Amino acid sequence: METIEKVPYFVIDFDSTFTQVEALDELATISLAGNPNQQQIIQQIIDLTNLGMEGKGSFSENLVKRLQLVKANRSHLAPLIDLLRSKVSKSVKRNKHFFRDYADQIYIVSSGFKEFILPIVTEFGIKEEHVMANTFTFDNDGNIIGCDANNPLSQDKGKIKLMEKLGLTGDVHVIGDGYTDYEIRGAGLASKFYAFTENVSRAAVTAKADSIAPSFDEILFQEKLPMTISYPKNRIKVLLLENIHTDAFKLFSEEGYTVEVIASALEEDELIEKIKDVSIIGIRSKTTITAKVLEHAPKLIAIGAFCIGTNQIDLKAAQMKGVAVFNAPFSNTRSVVELAIGEIIMLYRRTLEKSMQMHAGKWDKSAKNSFEIRGKKLGLVGYGNIGSQLSVIAESLGMVVYYYDIVERLSLGNAKKCSSLKELLNTVDVVSLHVDGRASNKGMFGAKEFNEMRQGSIFLNLARGPVTDLKALSENLKSGKILGAGLDVYEYEPKNNDEEFINDVRGLPNVILTPHIGGSTEEAQSNIGNFVPNRITDYINNGTTLHSVNFPNIQLPELQEGHRFMHLHENQPGILAKINNLFAKHNINILAQYLKTNEQVGYVITDIAKIYDKEVLDELKEIPGTIRFRTLY
Numbered sequence: 001m002e003t004i005e006k007v008p009y010f011v012i013d014f015d016s017t018f019t020q021v022e023a024l025d026e027l028a029t030i031s032l033a034g035n036p037n038q039q040q041i042i043q044q045i046i047d048l049t050n051l052g053m054e055g056k057g058s059f060s061e062n063l064v065k066r067l068q069l070v071k072a073n074r075s076h077l078a079p080l081i082d083l084l085r086s087k088v089s090k091s092v093k094r095n096k097h098f099f100r101d102y103a104d105q106i107y108i109v110s111s112g113f114k115e116f117i118l119p120i121v122t123e124f125g126i127k128e129e130h131v132m133a134n135t136f137t138f139d140n141d142g143n144i145i146g147c148d149a150n151n152p153l154s155q156d157k158g159k160i161k162l163m164e165k166l167g168l169t170g171d172v173h174v175i176g177d178g179y180t181d182y183e184i185r186g187a188g189l190a191s192k193f194y195a196f197t198e199n200v201s202r203a204a205v206t207a208k209a210d211s212i213a214p215s216f217d218e219i220l221f222q223e224k225l226p227m228t229i230s231y232p233k234n235r236i237k238v239l240l241l242e243n244i245h246t247d248a249f250k251l252f253s254e255e256g257y258t259v260e261v262i263a264s265a266l267e268e269d270e271l272i273e274k275i276k277d278v279s280i281i282g283i284r285s286k287t288t289i290t291a292k293v294l295e296h297a298p299k300l301i302a303i304g305a306f307c308i309g310t311n312q313i314d315l316k317a318a319q320m321k322g323v324a325v326f327n328a329p330f331s332n333t334r335s336v337v338e339l340a341i342g343e344i345i346m347l348y349r350r351t352l353e354k355s356m357q358m359h360a361g362k363w364d365k366s367a368k369n370s371f372e373i374r375g376k377k378l379g380l381v382g383y384g385n386i387g388s389q390l391s392v393i394a395e396s397l398g399m400v401v402y403y404y405d406i407v408e409r410l411s412l413g414n415a416k417k418c419s420s421l422k423e424l425l426n427t428v429d430v431v432s433l434h435v436d437g438r439a440s441n442k443g444m445f446g447a448k449e450f451n452e453m454r455q456g457s458i459f460l461n462l463a464r465g466p467v468t469d470l471k472a473l474s475e476n477l478k479s480g481k482i483l484g485a486g487l488d489v490y491e492y493e494p495k496n497n498d499e500e501f502i503n504d505v506r507g508l509p510n511v512i513l514t515p516h517i518g519g520s521t522e523e524a525q526s527n528i529g530n531f532v533p534n535r536i537t538d539y540i541n542n543g544t545t546l547h548s549v550n551f552p553n554i555q556l557p558e559l560q561e562g563h564r565f566m567h568l569h570e571n572q573p574g575i576l577a578k579i580n581n582l583f584a585k586h587n588i589n590i591l592a593q594y595l596k597t598n599e600q601v602g603y604v605i606t607d608i609a610k611i612y613d614k615e616v617l618d619e620l621k622e623i624p625g626t627i628r629f630r631t632l633y
């Protein structure tokens, strides 16, 4: 711990800084309960508070007006204090130890009232005599009728007057959300002003700040003081591309990260430029993360694939750079399945063709080449999450399901396993591809496979574009061998909605073309927008890698006490022993230890006691084969 002499005095505001709320606004909500004009009066109070915080108008007149509007009684203070206790700012709560450990250096300077400030801040170890605030005056019935007019804090430029009177000798750093907090610095009574924006950010105040602090962690980080978390979260930059659902923005922002959103995908060179200071990137299927991009991402901790497929990411390169990749393996499964079912029906009934004829004024009432799906044989190529879900629903509609997969899968319902792709193609009426986008699947379905299909079949590809040879499909559609097709994915897909879709399949008969929207439903996107950020924050906050597609998967218990060390290394013999030898050498007590490996890497998580020799950190990083080392708390 640094010596106390080096630590400046911290002058901290109460309302909207120490707590998330303005106490007088909250007091009014309590005191005016049941008053028919409650909302209107509270709004007047909020407007007056904001004027004061922005440094507009006379502060003393503003305070008197607010107290008159609040019309509170002593009996309203207890419920107010209870509420404030639950509204202490999150990062203040998180760093409770700081207020206790540095109590000699901490002052609360507030234009609020001691009656509700003292019970809150003294619970954090702040000294009663270091709390500078107003006091209420009451009438005989306990009604609040005003405040002590002699207290400088009830007057204009009150905080300046108070600070002059306090006469702190030494460095003073002010932390607050209001203009009156800045004024202490403006008057030369402090050397630094942090605009605290965790709860409210006012342009007039941030413009005057020496530093903007979105949390107390940021202040402690800048002051080089001990923090509860290892790194201020606002310094973690998140980049979300490709129209990712707004819930992801919300979740990452609530976590305290700084989030940037771009609606489209980025090309490699644009990405290389953008990713330099990014810690978390969120993409969908259109952004390719190559080894070259990863070389330019020194801060990258995690990649979120806000979809199922991860073929667009160099998973191995990410792993060897210690970047964890997470996807949403079943959040859009149902949406793809529903689209496939809909398309099979539409294609068998030639609905699109007939609809287009109708729009052109042609009435063609005929049953020719229109069929029910009941009793038809559906062949699923790839029997993973989507294939097997489609199997169940198709069967419930009366289809007879066959499947072919390169790995053993549990047959659901009455689905029949085929031992080869050829067997499946020779048997079924509808072929639907649900394989993943691994490199070896490129071109897996071409002239030979269409040739094996039965006359008058239906073909669907809602998996990945490169899997199918569209030239071969087009020839088979034109010859009538294939009755109809549904395509959602293409080898080249436009980068954004402004680029034209250019492809030979345009204009082919009885072909449903959709712009890679198999997973684009409100439900799926919202599911994904929640699933992926939660996996990433679990990893960052706890080390848990469950659902990572490139790290060994491990679900860790929450760390209760102490520190967690996470060591990712190349999977070579002897590394665990080297880690533990270092702990022994530094006399470090291991509380718990977990190890999970895959073929390439090992992931060792060690929980240790609170006090430890910091030298071990560098030594752990230097163990040969170390890919990434992270500490928690």
Ligand SMILES: NC(=O)C1=CN([C@@H]2O[C@H](COP(=O)(O)OP(=O)(O)OC[C@H]3O[C@@H](n4cnc5c(N)ncnc54)[C@H](O)[C@@H]3O)[C@@H](O)[C@H]2O)C=CC1
Pocket (backbone or CB within 6 Å): 308, 309, 310, 329, 332, 333, 336, 381, 382, 383, 384, 385, 386, 387, 404, 405, 406, 407, 409, 434, 435, 436, 437, 441, 444, 462, 463, 464, 488, 489, 516, 517, 518, 519, 520
């Ligand atoms: N159109 C869209 O918007 C969407 C497309 N997808 C695509 O669908 C794919 C499948 O998704 P899930 O079923 O969730 O994946 P999954 O990983 O659960 O299933 C894929 C299955 O395909 C099998 N497979 C791979 N190559 C094969 C081959 N050559 N022959 C036979 N079987 C093979 C695998 O063994 C596995 O069982 C995703 O990888 C993605 O590319 C996924 C979601 C939305």
Ligand SMILES: O=C(O)CCC(=O)C(=O)O
Pocket (backbone or CB within 6 Å): 284, 285, 286, 306, 307, 308, 309, 310, 332, 516, 519, 520
């Ligand atoms: O919705 C997307 O951007 C991609 C959907 C997809 O292909 C997938 O989830 O793998």
